[in-house]
Amino acid sequence: MADCIFCKIANHEIDSDFVYEDDQVVAFRDMEPQAPVHFLVVPKKHIPCLDECTEEDKELIAHIMLKIPEIAKSLGITTGYRVVINNGDDAFQTVKHLHFHVLGKRKMTWPPG
Numbered sequence: 001m002a003d004c005i006f007c008k009i010a011n012h013e014i015d016s017d018f019v020y021e022d023d024q025v026v027a028f029r030d031m032e033p034q035a036p037v038h039f040l041v042v043p044k045k046h047i048p049c050l051d052e053c054t055e056e057d058k059e060l061i062a063h064i065m066l067k068i069p070e071i072a073k074s075l076g077i078t079t080g081y082r083v084v085i086n087n088g089d090d091a092f093q094t095v096k097h098l099h100f101h102v103l104g105k106r107k108m109t110w111p112p113g
């Protein structure tokens with residue numbers, strides 16, 4: 001997707017603070033961190049949002065979910081973290097390329113805002 005910021009980051013067309021990369025995903029620090037550690041895990045495949053995932057994406061999503069604890073540990077998060085997917089307008093999804101927020105190194109509150 002030519003105009004997608006996360007496709008550009010995944011293709012290394014835009015410099016970012018990467019914390020992990022493999023053939024399927026990149027992870028990089030959020031430019032407006034909402035916690036002392038806040039990174040985004042982004043599939044290299046352009047999928048606009050969770051609603052648009054299909055059976056074909058099953059292994060990719062499982063791969064991401066298993067990578068998150070590994071990356072969190074590598075960044076020194078030892079006492080818990082939150083994983084967030086904003087899907088659609090009510091959730092204030094601002095970038096229309098599926099991404100998983102991972103927030104850690106502070107106490108979270110519940111319910112979320």
Ligand code: 5GP
Binds near residue numbers: 017028032086094095
């Ligand atoms: P959303 O609201 O779509 O769930 O979250 C998008 C996130 O991407 C926001 O937290 C925002 O700060 C982050 N973001 C948007 N553009 C960029 C960028 O160019 N670089 C980085 N590192 N983060 C970005």
Ligand code: ZN
Binds near residue numbers: 004007047
């Ligand atoms: Zn994209």
